[in-house]
Amino acid sequence: MTVGLEHYLMVSALLFSLGLLGVIMRRNLLIIYMSLELMLNAANLALVAFSRFNNKLDAQVMVFFIITVAAAEVSVGLALIVALYRKRQTTHVEDLTSMRL
Amino acid sequence: MHLTDFAWFILFLPLLAAAVITLFTQQDAKFSAQLSIGAIAASFCISLALFISVGTPMPVESTSFTWLSVGSFVVDFGLRLDPLSLLMMLIVTGVGGAIHVYSYGYMSGDSGFSRYFAGLSLFTFSMLGIVLANNFVTMFIFWELVGVSSYLLIGFWYDRASAADAAKKAFLTNRLGDFGFMLGILLLWATLGSVNFDQLQKALLSNPGALGIWSSVAGLLIFCGAMGKSAQFPLHVWLPDAMEGPTPVSALIHAATMVAAGVYMLCRVFFLYNATPAWPEALAFLHGVTALDIIAWIGGFTSLLAAVIAIQQNDIKRILAYSTLSQLGYMIMAVGLSGPTPAMYHLTTHAFFKALLFLGAGAVIYAAHHEQDIWKMGGLREKMPWTYRTFLVGTLALCGVPPFSGFFSKDAILATASDHNIALFILAALVAMLTTFYMFRLIFVAFTGPARSEVVEHAHEPPRVMTAPLMLLAVPSLLAGLWGINAFISQQFTSAPAEAASLGWLDEAFAPFGHAPLAAMVGLGAVVFGFSFAYSLYANAATDPIPQRFQTLSRVIRNRFYFDEIYAKLIAITHEALARLANWFDHWIISGFAIKGIHGTVEIFGRALRLAQTGNLQTYAFLFVLGVAVVLYAVLRHG
Numbered sequence: 001m002t003v004g005l006e007h008y009l010m011v012s013a014l015l016f017s018l019g020l021l022g023v024i025m026r027r028n029l030l031i032i033y034m035s036l037e038l039m040l041n042a043a044n045l046a047l048v049a050f051s052r053f054n055n056k057l058d059a060q061v062m063v064f065f066i067i068t069v070a071a072a073e074v075s076v077g078l079a080l081i082v083a084l085y086r087k088r089q090t091t092h093v094e095d096l097t098s099m100r101l
Numbered sequence: 102m103h104l105t106d107f108a109w110f111i112l113f114l115p116l117l118a119a120a121v122i123t124l125f126t127q128q129d130a131k132f133s134a135q136l137s138i139g140a141i142a143a144s145f146c147i148s149l150a151l152f153i154s155v156g157t158p159m160p161v162e163s164t165s166f167t168w169l170s171v172g173s174f175v176v177d178f179g180l181r182l183d184p185l186s187l188l189m190m191l192i193v194t195g196v197g198g199a200i201h202v203y204s205y206g207y208m209s210g211d212s213g214f215s216r217y218f219a220g221l222s223l224f225t226f227s228m229l230g231i232v233l234a235n236n237f238v239t240m241f242i243f244w245e246l247v248g249v250s251s252y253l254l255i256g257f258w259y260d261r262a263s264a265a266d267a268a269k270k271a272f273l274t275n276r277l278g279d280f281g282f283m284l285g286i287l288l289l290w291a292t293l294g295s296v297n298f299d300q301l302q303k304a305l306l307s308n309p310g311a312l313g314i315w316s317s318v319a320g321l322l323i324f325c326g327a328m329g330k331s332a333q334f335p336l337h338v339w340l341p342d343a344m345e346g347p348t349p350v351s352a353l354i355h356a357a358t359m360v361a362a363g364v365y366m367l368c369r370v371f372f373l374y375n376a377t378p379a380w381p382e383a384l385a386f387l388h389g390v391t392a393l394d395i396i397a398w399i400g401g402f403t404s405l406l407a408a409v410i411a412i413q414q415n416d417i418k419r420i421l422a423y424s425t426l427s428q429l430g431y432m433i434m435a436v437g438l439s440g441p442t443p444a445m446y447h448l449t450t451h452a453f454f455k456a457l458l459f460l461g462a463g464a465v466i467y468a469a470h471h472e473q474d475i476w477k478m479g480g481l482r483e484k485m486p487w488t489y490r491t492f493l494v495g496t497l498a499l500c501g502v503p504p505f506s507g508f509f510s511k512d513a514i515l516a517t518a519s520d521h522n523i524a525l526f527i528l529a530a531l532v533a534m535l536t537t538f539y540m541f542r543l544i545f546v547a548f549t550g551p552a553r554s555e556v557v558e559h560a561h562e563p564p565r566v567m568t569a570p571l572m573l574l575a576v577p578s579l580l581a582g583l584w585g586i587n588a589f590i591s592q593q594f595t596s597a598p599a600e601a602a603s604l605g606w607l608d609e610a611f612a613p614f615g616h617a618p619l620a621a622m623v624g625l626g627a628v629v630f631g632f633s634f635a636y637s638l639y640a641n642a643a644t645d646p647i648p649q650r651f652q653t654l655s656r657v658i659r660n661r662f663y664f665d666e667i668y669a670k671l672i673a674i675t676h677e678a679l680a681r682l683a684n685w686f687d688h689w690i691i692s693g694f695a696i697k698g699i700h701g702t703v704e705i706f707g708r709a710l711r712l713a714q715t716g717n718l719q720t721y722a723f724l725f726v727l728g729v730a731v732v733l734y735a736v737l738r739h740g
Contacts, residue, residue: 024723097716
């Protein structure tokens with residue numbers, strides 16, 4: 001059996017859905033954050049697969065960008081979470097409802 | 102220089118005087134007055150020169166320049182010289198000039214002396230504008246200017262509340278009539294496409310049905326203007342109140358010229374009423390009645406109403422005011438009976454003798470230190486002989502005693518009435534009798550018998566500058582009937598040359614008995630009856646006998662048939678109803694429906710949308726995903 005594009009895409013979609021489910025269902029901010037990363041990487045996987053099967057490098061360049069930006073984003077996001085935890089002593093999203101009127 | 106070019110001088114000299122007085126010479130009262138008098142005297146001289154230099158039959162001349170043109174609508178600013186305007190110009194500048202001179206004495210010492218003469222000059226300018234206008238728009242502008250200057254002069258003593266109110270009342274009442282006038286002008290323009298008198302007349306001469314179904318309505322709307330200015334029922338209420346102004350103003354504006362503008366205007370556009378009468382569908386019930394009939398009856402009714410009111414007034418100026426109303430009704434009635442010539446004739450003589458009477462009353466008021474109640478006067482015949490004599494001339498002319506001028510003009514109207522409408526003829530005769538009655542009541546009470554108050558005891562003849570105009574006006578009041586004015590005006594309305602012009606003075610004096618003996622005899626009879634009633638009731642009366650004998654009637658008449666009160670009530674009721682309607686609209690439609698409706702809708706939507714704002718991060722994320730899914734679905738569905 002040869003591994004084709006569709007297999008890669010299936011795996012990518014699976015990963016994306018898992019990440020999405022995690023973002024929606026989990027309560028802990030850290031877990032939600034990790035799920036977000038999962039979704040990003042699912043997208044990366046799909047891009048790399050396209051690049052491979054189309055014999056073009058454009059998508060791989062895009063992936064590098066995503067990885068770089070994600071790294072920066074993670075550092076900012078984690079810093080925010082730490083700051084939030086220091087202020088509220090919690091990272092549960094149910095406790096973070098001060099935006100509600 | 103062409104003849105008509107001089108007319109511009111006549112028109113603009115008084116305006117120049119008014120402008121100079123207002124801008125530069127306010128401080129110098131004497132000089133202001135001289136300027137104003139000089140301007141009107143110059144206007145009079147030019148008018149007289151024009152009058153003498155034109156031949157008979159008089160040519161119609163007009164001069165104009167385009168004032169504004171919008172698309173096909175062109176308005177000229179033009180002057181028109183014909184027998185009608187020339188005669189009226191002479192009246193305005195002649196009688197006006199005498200009144201200017203009189204004012205110099207009457208108003209001396211008043212703090213607003215310069216302002217007064219500026220007002221008089223402005224008025225003269227506006228009035229001459231009406232007289233000379235050759236189209237409706239120009240006339241309307243001057244018409245309003247006359248309204249303004251009348252407002253300024255009635256309210257001259259503006260620190261007196263009653264004068265300020267009277268000025269407002271006059272202005273607003275006139276506005277009502279002017280609104281109809283304006284609609285009439287618009288209607289004529291819409292149907293005939295012109296506002297120029299000449300062009301309108303030509304259009305109607307070539308096709309009397311050119312106005313279609315609107316001819317009678319247009320006629321009545323134009324008449325509305327005359328109704329306001331000439332104070333015809335039901336807009337008559339402003340004129341008696343206008344007596345709050347200085348007495349020379351009453352003489353000039355509210356007796357001789359401004360109130361005559363309505364009659365003059367009707368004569369000017371009399372060709373309108375020769376159009377085929379017709380009514381629009383909605384007014385079909387008026388079929389068979391012409392606009393002229395309605396005008397005649399309004400005029401007749403006004404003259405009777407005012408004459409009845411006059412017999413129970415005690416204020417000397419108010420008696421004359423109601424008498425003016427009554428005589429204006431006469432003129433309007435004459436126009437309505439297809440007699441513009443007698444109407445203008447009476448207007449001319451009336452201008453002379455009514456101005457004379459008002460100035461006489463002014464002299465009396467001046468001598469009696471602003472006492473106006475005739476029952477506090479008495480015995481003025483010996484104390485003010487010249488005033489008495491001239492006043493008597495005016496009275497006899499007003500009553501229509503031959504050979505005074507009023508006899509001839511009144512007879513012309515009576516003759517017209519007897520030819521056209523016998524009911525109005527009887528009414529007119531009745532009014533003539535009442536006129537004699539109230540005028541001699543005034544004479545007997547104010548001028549004969551003993552003095553009834555302290556101030557009148559010491560009354561004496563006013564200065565020469567005031568008695569001279571009286572004598573000046575007494576001459577035409579006495580003789581104007583013999584000058585062939587009738588024939589002169591009739592050139593305006595008939596194309597045939599007038600044959601009466603060849604009559605000698607003596608023939609002229611007896612002419613009324615020749616061509617309409619019935620009218621002349623009835624007129625004379627009315628005078629005799631009126632005089633004998635007045636003599637029997639008031640010859641030696643210390644108090645008025647009528648209120649004791651007919652209490653209710655006298656009270657009703659004394660209160661002017663409660664017209665002012667009824668109008669006040671009517672206005673209050675209308676006002677209240679309108680206010681209630683506006684309130685209801687504001688409360689339920691604007692505030693209720695519009696404001697509360699918008700507010701409510703927004704609030705409901707806001708509350709509904711607020712449910713989505715849970716504040717829960719994951720709900721937002723879920724909705725976000727849902728949204729992306731929907732968009733994806735929508736994009737990919739067709740792909």
